[in-house]
Amino acid sequence: MLVRGATSIEDEEGTVHVVDRPVVALCRCAKSSRLPWCDGTHKVIRRDRS
Ligand code: FES
Structure with missing residues (x-):
């Protein structure tokens, strides 16, 4: 899933990941390393x- 314009992403465990790109790809299959x-x-x- 591509996300545009986000400044941070919070995962299901509550960890906030800073976004420093205009577009980021989030994993939806849960297999990413x-x-x-x-x-x-x-x-x-x-x-x-x-
Ligand atoms: S959706 Fe690409 S690795 Fe999970």
Whole structure:
């Protein structure tokens, strides 16, 4: 998920991550090694098609 114009992102544990870019990509698959940021891992994991 791309987010534009954010100055910070708070994750589900309440940790605030400072944003220093105009656009950031948030991980929605929960497999990123750089949570809460997307690192592209979603491209290689198998989708659940149930
Ligand atoms: S959405 Fe999770 S790594 Fe990209």
